[in-house]
Amino acid sequence: MDAEQFEACWHAHIRRVVAYAERHVGLDAAYDVAAATFLTAWRTWDAVPAEALPWLISVAHGHVRNHRRSLRRRGSLEQRLALLDESAHPATDADVTAAQRAEALAVLAAMPERDREALLLVAWEGLTTEQAAEVLGCRPGALRMRLHRARARIESSAATPNLRLTRSTP
Template sequence: MSPPGEAGDDAEVITASIRHPERFAVVFDRHAPHIHRYLARRLGGQAADDLMGETFLIAFGGRARYDPAFASARPWLYGIATNLVGQRRREEAREYRLRAALGPPADQDGHADRVAERVTAQAMNDRLAGALAGLARRDRDVLLLIAWEGLSYDEVAVALAIPLGTVRSRLHRARRKVRTVPAPEEVSNHG
């Protein structure tokens, strides 16, 4: 029989970790890959490593306040991670602008089809990066949690501690703004 807290849902594990702190490792093992992927998409690899550790340190420190009505800790962890990303939002916007300014990577083998694919992909990345950088932080957080992490509207509401209607309105506003960014060929024809 396994010790209490190692099996069961996240709420049970977190509750058990209050008396047996080492049990919190189960929550880390279950959710660290998802949180790291989300942070890496938002900020890049090194920042993701740093913020993932910080996310779980904050969660560990706040585990006594975790609401056991929520069986899964993932939305709670995304909320912590998103708040940490928010603290770095100026750096994030700078990163999006830098990616847009770099242009397509150099093609090393000279193959024309690969070059065309990379240029097209880079143009779309530039367009998306510019659109993301132009969004309000709150709208961007909702859009990325849904688009990148596949969270439901309800999970985003929990993660960001906002009403469900606010999730819907922020997502609608973000989608509308992203759609209005001109396609790469529209920019070059008018530039």
């Protein structure tokens, strides 16, 4: 690794890489994309061609795509949390604090959708294992495995000692 060559490359191209990233992800994330791009260049310096700018822009393009994927996942998680929060009516006799409820909802939202849906169909909607399996188009044994995974995630959460896995009527 030639640190002087890398530093010269950085000085020569940082503004153009940041400008490219800013056009695609905005100013706030542009510096993160540029930093990730030059980190990639540092780690793979032997692969960087003499004409580095097109290569750097190509790497920045990949980091822009990663950034957008992260935003979509975060938005999707926030949307799932909002939907779960809207549909979760706390029971009047529940001993669950707001923090415990929020953490439990976060655990639910972070679950794979298949496991979460299996749990909600059985524990929330009151379907039998066979009925829930029919709704999801799977075998009852597969549904029981999804339920086991979902319940294990819920029960391992520190916020859920008093959380019921069945819906109470408001």
